[in-house]
Each structure stands twice: as structure tokens, then as C-alpha cells.
Amino acid sequence: MNTTTGASPEDLRNRLVDAIVKEDTIGVRDARVDTAMRTVPRHAFLPDAPLEEAYANKSVTIKENPDVDALPLSCASQPDVVHFMLVQLAVREGDNVFEIGAGTGYNAALLKYLTGPSGHVTTCDIDPDVTAYARRMLDANGYGDVRVVTRDGALGAPESSPYDRVIAAVGMWDLPGTWWDQLAVGGRLVVPLRWRGLSRSVAFRREETRMRSDSVKMCGFLPVIGQDGERNNYIDDNRLVRLYWDQDQDIAPELLRDSLSRSKSVAWTNATVGPVESFDGVWLRLSATERQTCRITVNSAAMEVGLHCPASPALSPALVEGDSIAYLTLERTAENPDGEPRFRLGAVGYGPAGTDLAERICTQIHAWSPARTAEPVLTAYPADTPDSDLTDGAVIDRPSVRLVITY
The missing domain is CATH 3.40.50.150 (Vaccinia Virus protein VP39)
Structure with missing residues (x-):
């Protein structure tokens, strides 16, 4: 009542x-x-x-x-x-x-x-x-x-x-x-x-x-019952780091079991954000340019064992190729220590291709920074539409639809 x-x-x-x-x-x-x-x-x-x-x-x-x-x-x-x-x-x-x-x-x-x-x-x-x-x-x-x-x-x-x-x-x-x-x-x-x-x-x-x-x-919504095209699994033995990806992506969590224990490479950009400023557009741009874009979540205990913190521990983009992974990260800058804090954006990579993956994330940070409110255009076509009839952009195929993401 x-x-x-x-x-x-x-x-x-x-x-x-x-x-x-x-x-x-x-x-x-x-x-x-x-x-x-x-x-x-x-x-x-x-x-x-x-x-x-x-x-x-x-x-x-x-x-x-x-x-x-x-x-x-x-x-x-x-x-x-x-x-x-x-x-x-x-x-x-x-x-x-x-x-x-x-x-x-x-x-x-x-x-x-x-x-x-x-x-x-x-x-x-x-x-x-x-x-x-x-x-x-x-x-x-x-x-x-x-x-x-x-x-x-x-x-x-x-x-x-x-x-x-x-x-x-x-x-x-x-x-x-x-x-x-x-x-x-x-x-x-x-x-x-x-x-x-x-x-x-x-x-x-x-x-x-x-x-x-x-x-x-x-936005965030409860997923509909009956559509099972999303996958998720842990990539470490301690079950602290989890990936979420789509069924059309070639991602094998078992190949990443040892990657986080290897040396890491960190790449930084000059792009910064305030404490409540969104950097969500970086993820959107990655999804429009990198087929292996996925989501990473980490338990707080993961940082205690030396994992570099993702930009948002519960909701950050990552790139995966074989036994290598990189994800978006941030750190507080030393500028203006008495004013509103600023955080610079970068990426952390692990595995043989980790450095390259981190640099590719930074490329999209650079693309996002001067046009931070820009939105992609999503065009949906019936699943049987031939490639020749699609607009230019990144194509994501679903059972019922072909999505094209364009900036």
C-alpha cells in the first residue's frame, strides 16, 4: 500500500x-x-x-x-x-x-x-x-x-x-x-x-x-526471453574477469586463460574526461570499426592481484584476438590537483597482440574525442539482403536482420 x-x-x-x-x-x-x-x-x-x-x-x-x-x-x-x-x-x-x-x-x-x-x-x-x-x-x-x-x-x-x-x-x-x-x-x-x-x-x-x-x-533493459545469441564466460581461473560477446564473434575464452598473467602494455591518449562526463561513445565507435569488440567486467578483487582497472569495472569495451586482449582504461591526471579531477583515457593490452589491440582502442579514442556527442547511424535490413544492397559500414548479422553501423 x-x-x-x-x-x-x-x-x-x-x-x-x-x-x-x-x-x-x-x-x-x-x-x-x-x-x-x-x-x-x-x-x-x-x-x-x-x-x-x-x-x-x-x-x-x-x-x-x-x-x-x-x-x-x-x-x-x-x-x-x-x-x-x-x-x-x-x-x-x-x-x-x-x-x-x-x-x-x-x-x-x-x-x-x-x-x-x-x-x-x-x-x-x-x-x-x-x-x-x-x-x-x-x-x-x-x-x-x-x-x-x-x-x-x-x-x-x-x-x-x-x-x-x-x-x-x-x-x-x-x-x-x-x-x-x-x-x-x-x-x-x-x-x-x-x-x-x-x-x-x-x-x-x-x-x-x-x-x-x-x-x-x-539504456539498460532486462533481456528478452528466448533470444540466446549472447555469450559470456570467465577468462581467469579465479573467476574475477568475465567477457560478454555475440555468437557471430570468434572469441574463445579458454585461449585467454594465461593472458592476464603475462606482462601488460599500457597506451595513453591526451583525451580526458571529468568525473561525470560520458566516454560511452568510444565503445560505439569500436563496435563500428572493430569486429572483435566485446564487453569486459572485473571483480574488485582483480585489481588487488595486479590487473589494471578498466575504465568502468562493470561495463567497459574490450578487443579480443585469439590469446590476446585489450580494454579501455583511465587514470587521474596530475593537472589542477585542487580543482575538479580529470581522467585521461587509454588502453591496456595483454598477450602477444596486446600492444596492437591497445593502440587500436586508442585510435578510436582519438576519433571520438573531437566529436563526443556524435551518434552512429544504424540501418537494419532483412536477413536475406545481399551485400550489394547494404549501405557502407560495419555489418553485424543476426538471424532475422543485418545491422550496418556507420559514422
Whole structure:
């Protein structure tokens, strides 16, 4: 049951949206999305959460995973992520919208608010417990006209198509062909897309023979159930260092078992960042230029045994070739010790090709530094599209789609 905090739910909603707008994480505004989030009561879709938690800028779990080491099965997404994905989606009054990942039903309610009385919203989830929860919450809050279906989201909902807008609230490794068939030409798809160990909310516009992005933003979502193209494993005997990669990459963790115990080579650049300044674009550029880009995570104990610290221990890019590896790193500069700290970026390499791999990471740091907010363009083609019909760029093949990443 929601509890009283001293502030009304309306005040808390307005404060939350004010904070999201002030932060402005994507640089694009949509006043209609602001109004929707000021109007639809998030706390009413989270009746077991205290009011302050319902209006905090964080995700809220609604179904735990019985595996204690696994991610939750369902949650209410973080409000600022909900906000910028709706801005990316650009819903219009009267639109027909399909959502994958029903969650609490809150996002579907926002979509219904944006489509207006003449619009239609269908939300789906593979888990019947989740859809039952969403159905109850939508009915209880005056959104009984939102259609809720229980099925694999990859199947879509052809009975209500074609759709003007499609949005996924789960991380996708592939783009099912059914979505192409059910999204109208000129429509928009917003999806948390996963490749090379990273995840980004990509807004695509549907064209006749392809989909082309016009917005790529940082985000994190629970992965969809049933897409198993991602791999992960430890590369050390102490299980302190873990890699995440895609099935189309030639990465064999067993070849790296001895690499971290060898001498390392460190390469530095002149590029620096502040304590809260993003260097995420380096990873994106690596994914567009280096086929063997992946993700590395390290336990804090790894640094205690002499491993050089990745730039972000839980989420950093790496390059792997055979028995060699390199990853992004940073260190505090000696300049202006009394002011705001600055950190220079570089790379650490291990194994016979470690020095070369580290230098290749530095090449992309140099490319990123003068254009730090530049976004790649992702173009998606059906899986049977021949190479001759693809635009220039790095090609990543999935079972249902061919992705081309271009700067």
C-alpha cells in the first residue's frame, strides 16, 4: 500500500518530471510526453511501493527471479528511460501502437494518453503473471481499452496491425521479421538493442526495404526471453574477469586463460574526461570499426592481484584476438590537483597482440574525442539482403536482420 510522504502524488510527479527535464539526457524535448508523465499516476501501478519509491528515478521490481543470481523477471522501468524512449517514439494522436513487455501497465497507460481517444494500444508479455498484473492495473486506473495479450513478443500481434509505432521495453538481440511485417512504412520502432556487449535505445524509421535510425541513446533493459545469441564466460581461473560477446564473434575464452598473467602494455591518449562526463561513445565507435569488440567486467578483487582497472569495472569495451586482449582504461591526471579531477583515457593490452589491440582502442579514442556527442547511424535490413544492397559500414548479422553501423 502506498504511504503518505507529506507531499501529494501530483507534487511528486511534477518534481520527478522537472528533474528529468532539467537533466535532459538526450537533448530532445516533447512537451506531450512531459504532460503524460505529469498526469498518469505511476504510484497507482505500483500499489505495494511507498510513494517516495514510486516517484524516485529508479526501476522497481514487480516479479523476482527464483534464481537468486539472475536478473528480475519483470520490473517498472526507470522513469527517465521511460521518458526519453517515449520522446524517441514520437507518438501522435490516433496512432496504433504495439508494446513488447507489459510490465506494470504504466507505460501502456502513458501510450494510451498520448494516442488519445481515437488511438489504440496493444501491450504484450510472454509471462501470464505479468500480463495479469498489467490487466488489473490498467482496469483499475481507467485504461480498460488498452489491449493486453499473453504471447512471445517476437510474434507481434498481427490481428491489430499495421502499427504506426512499435516499442520494446525489453532488451533485444535480434529484430524479428514479424515486426517488419506489422510496422507500417513511415512508422517508428524504438527498441533497446544489444550488440557487442552494449545496449542502446535505438529509434528506427521504417522505410520500404530497411529501417534507419535517427536516435541512439544509452539504456539498460532486462533481456528478452528466448533470444540466446549472447555469450559470456570467465577468462581467469579465479573467476574475477568475465567477457560478454555475440555468437557471430570468434572469441574463445579458454585461449585467454594465461593472458592476464603475462606482462601488460599500457597506451595513453591526451583525451580526458571529468568525473561525470560520458566516454560511452568510444565503445560505439569500436563496435563500428572493430569486429572483435566485446564487453569486459572485473571483480574488485582483480585489481588487488595486479590487473589494471578498466575504465568502468562493470561495463567497459574490450578487443579480443585469439590469446590476446585489450580494454579501455583511465587514470587521474596530475593537472589542477585542487580543482575538479580529470581522467585521461587509454588502453591496456595483454598477450602477444596486446600492444596492437591497445593502440587500436586508442585510435578510436582519438576519433571520438573531437566529436563526443556524435551518434552512429544504424540501418537494419532483412536477413536475406545481399551485400550489394547494404549501405557502407560495419555489418553485424543476426538471424532475422543485418545491422550496418556507420559514422
